[in-house]
Amino acid sequence: MADIVIRAVRKTFDRGRVTAVDSVDLTVADGELFVLLGPSGCGKTTLLRMIAGLEAADRGTIMIGDREVTTLPPRKRDLAMVFQNYAVFPHLTVEQNIAFGLRMKGDAGATEIKEKVRQAAELVDLGGLLGRRPAQLSGGQQQRVAVARALAVSPAVLLMDEPLSNLDALLRLKFRSDLKRIVHELGTTVIYVTHDQVEALSLADRMAVMREGRIVQAGPPLEVYDHPASTFVGGFLGSPPMNFLPVAIDGAVSPGPRSPDAACPDDGPRAMVGPRGDSFPAPEAMRGWCGRELLAGIRGENMDVLSERAPGAVAGKVLVVEPLGAQTLVTVASEDTEVKVLTAPGYTAPPGRDVWLRPAPDKVRWYDPDSGAELTSP
């Protein structure tokens, strides 16, 4: 059990031409399940491998517990790792695989090792397969061996590199909840790397979103989901991704051309969409952006689909309706923007029908159209 403190860690490849990780600072608390999320090539795996000691950091420090481990070889870092392709030793039985770390440590007797292996195997439901070879196991079972091997050494830190990406969807769902339960029971500090935002949301105590070698946002998953710090995070996290509607903050409630220096009215600023003057209320804090063009970030589940014009609703045309079972995904063209809305199951509408989208005013987030950064106050 230990916390992890990473300071200004940097890693380049190809003699400095490619920056994989660019001065990352990160603190993971003891016992936390921390997820690193990002698209492929964002540096998340490189960061994980530096924590593991499989890659040397060019700069910066990595602390595990009270020890600086930046230059220590992997075996001296008191951690375990689950690899994307499982990396189960094919020439050893399941039992020998799980016992590998304990044997190498060398401070446990044969009976103690046997007992720990049994416990770890039980934890991941592998009890009956201890005598098998990896070649006789399915992918899901091999992944369980990899997890049991990591848990058997009771590591201070458990690193997981996209451990579910090679499993089929059903297994992934089962394994995800099992994994969350097991690591919380054990209280191990976990860093979990994935490109799958559903995995990140469902597993993480806290998470960080990475892009181009940097952490662009870190926090509890629902906070990140609710308040994406940038259009990148909003677009990457969530299915469907967050919608970004170009709006102008304005005082003019009536249709017609807007003047850039129009003052926001006393009854509050509004977000205007398109030339027809559809608008919805904006919070008082946006008053400072009166007359400016912004992006309104709205999650698909935070909009109502109305069949008639209503105050605070924006006109659009249905492009396609996709029933998803528990919800219906409606794609609506509003001005030049395609908006994805999640609505009740059973919703139907022919393509081309006029609809009005009404965002829940307190769920709208505001972004700078140039930098993509979230705006809160001027």
Added chain:
Amino acid sequence: MRRAVLRYTGAALLAAWVLFPMYLLTIGAFSVQSAIYHYPRDILPSLSWGTMRFFLDSQGVPTALGRSVIVAAITAAASAALGIPAGYALARYRFRGRDAYRVTIVSTRAFPVVVLSIPLAVFALQWGSYDTVWAVAFMHTALTLPFVVLISSSVLTAVPADLEEAAQVFGCSRPAAFARVTLPLAIPGLAAAGGFALLMSYNEVFAASVLTLERPTLPAFVLNALTSSPEPYKYAAAWLLMVPTFVFIFFIRRYILGVGRAR
């Protein structure tokens, strides 16, 4: 369907082209000596150890054979000791000049050894190693090393690097990770590389002839004796030099075919 027929017919012809002389060689080596002079040759003659025994009992053959085995063993051991680490580096590390290094290794085989015969003999004389098994083994190691490097590189590439990384995470140093995980998985292929070196040395005649005089290896000895020896002797010698190699290559063929596969 037609393509398959064509392909198998072609393969059968090619195999017959190589195997029929081998067959004649085998019946020549394992029938009574007089049968060799009989024409037309019996396709299924009565077998006999006579010819082979006559060859093996000939003056100088047992010692030359023993020398060949010693030279081959030294060659295999030395080229494995030098070639496997080089193969490992090619398999695991990306370093500057890696591709150039690989090409250089292959291109040494394009160099005609014949032009080296006089310098080779001179060096061996200067070092006082002329006409010893060491000189021949040294030269054979130089000849087999490229193959051992390339075969072991392809064999080691086939062992996933993350297995070695997992071993390191779970308590192994780098050498221990190699010894406990990579080596057990690669050992059949590495043994094939060593065996290949063993047989190349066992069959090599040119360097062996240049570097020995009184104490030749078997191929050099046979080459010397060729003009003055009877037919059965030649059959037996050729069989003993060729067939073990063919059989061995058959069993390790998949490792050699893997060499050309790019990473």
